Amino acid sequence: MVLSLSFALTVRAQDGNAGVESKTVASPVQMVQALNSAFGAHHARAVHAKGIILQGSFLPAASASRLTRATHLQGKGEAVVVRFSDFTGIPDIADTVGASRPRGAAIKFLLPDNQSTDIVLHSFNGFPVATTDEFRTLLEAIGSNGRGDSAPLGQFLNTHPIAKTFLTTQKPMSTSWATLSFFGVNAFKLTNTAGETHFVRYQLVPDAGEHFLSKAQVSTANPNYLQTEIKQRVAAAPIVFKLYAQVAEPGDVIENPAVAWPDSRKRVLLGTLTLSNMAPNTVAEDKALFFNPNNVHDGISVADPMLVDRARTYPVSVGERQ
Numbered sequence: 365m366v367l368s369l370s371f372a373l374t375v376r377a378q379d380g381n382a383g384v385e386s387k388t389v390a391s392p393v394q395m396v397q398a399l400n401s402a403f404g405a406h407h408a409r410a411v412h413a414k415g416i417i418l419q420g421s422f423l424p425a426a427s428a429s430r431l432t433r434a435t436h437l438q439g440k441g442e443a444v445v446v447r448f449s450d451f452t453g454i455p456d457i458a459d460t461v462g463a464s465r466p467r468g469a470a471i472k473f474l475l476p477d478n479q480s481t482d483i484v485l486h487s488f489n490g491f492p493v494a495t496t497d498e499f500r501t502l503l504e505a506i507g508s509n510g511r512g513d514s515a516p517l518g519q520f521l522n523t524h525p526i527a528k529t530f531l532t533t534q535k536p537m538s539t540s541w542a543t544l545s546f547f548g549v550n551a552f553k554l555t556n557t558a559g560e561t562h563f564v565r566y567q568l569v570p571d572a573g574e575h576f577l578s579k580a581q582v583s584t585a586n587p588n589y590l591q592t593e594i595k596q597r598v599a600a601a602p603i604v605f606k607l608y609a610q611v612a613e614p615g616d617v618i619e620n621p622a623v624a625w626p627d628s629r630k631r632v633l634l635g636t637l638t639l640s641n642m643a644p645n646t647v648a649e650d651k652a653l654f655f656n657p658n659n660v661h662d663g664i665s666v667a668d669p670m671l672v673d674r675a676r677t678y679p680v681s682v683g684e685r686q
């Protein structure tokens with residue numbers, strides 16, 4: 365199946381906020397500058413620059429309607445575009461270096477009338493910091509470290525143990541983007557047809573299970589092994605993931621992505637994602653493809669203010685790579 369796609373670059377930064385306000389001091393431009401300070405200005409995605417695009421479909425599960433009336437999570441399903449990525453804004457980062465994790469996965473559900481809705485995840489269950497302003501400070505400290513001044517990063521990590529955990533305890537290198545779980549990290553509020561609401565965080569779990577390379581395998585792996593592997597894998601058989609909503613319980617922190625909710629929280633199956641072929645992966649396609657975690661429709665709204673900041677920052681990066 366080859367889809368002919370035209371990606372509208374419409375910025376929907378205010379969609380789905382439902383009264384959630386951002387008190388962030390840093391502007392979207394300053395956030396992109398901070399990312400550039402950490403990873404260099406490459407006029408690519410300011411982060412998650414190296415990636416690859418696949419196409420497929422999403423089949424909603426009946427259980428999704430218990431949580432949300434969002435149309436893409438009901439009925440017969442939608443075509444999807446998925447971009448897997450490595451961390452950092454370095455477009456040719458080796459898949460084998462530590463900084464290439466967390467890996468990213470971004471899903472665009474293609475809806476009627478040239479509409480879409482997006483989910484953006486990465487492979488760590490949490491974020492290094494609680495707020496966007498703290499993220500800016502961390503990125504600038506990483507930038508200083510790269511220029512030979514390690515003091516700001518040392519000071520930040522000493523006072524932010526969760527950031528230290530994030531930077532030092534990523535999972536091993538997975539054998540594939542298709543053998544890794546991904547986490548949405550920021551909370552959304554879902555509303556069903558009865559008007560009942562739940563706070564959730566998305567999780568994307570591979571049917572193939574999680575599998576990792578040994579240290580010896582990493583030492584001999586090609587710097588682009590993930591790209592080679594995913595092309596071979598999807599040519600042989602569809603790649604399947606399950607999309608879940610992890611449901612918060614009273615008292616769970618909604619506005620702090622640094623704090624993961626316990627694994628004991630209920631997970632509701634939202635549906636099955638099946639990737640059946642590679643997208644064309646032209647330079648033009650990768651430039652135009654724009655995921656916005658705040659691009660949501662009725663039945664889903666933003667609960668964590670970091671999402672408001674993300675939605676305002678991503679378009680700045682999109683502009684810089686055109």
Ligand code: HEM
Nearest residue numbers: 409410412447468469470484485486496548549678681682
């Ligand atoms: C304040 C917090 C954050 C900021 C400022 C930020 C910023 C950005 C920017 C500027 C981009 C590039 C967008 C583009 O050019 O298309 C991006 C992409 C991405 N971000 Fe974030 N981000 C934040 C939080 C997160 C979190 C919490 C996650 C994990 C769920 C995440 C996962 C990703 C992924 C996977 C991509 C790549 C999307 C793609 O493939 O196009 N980000 N981020």
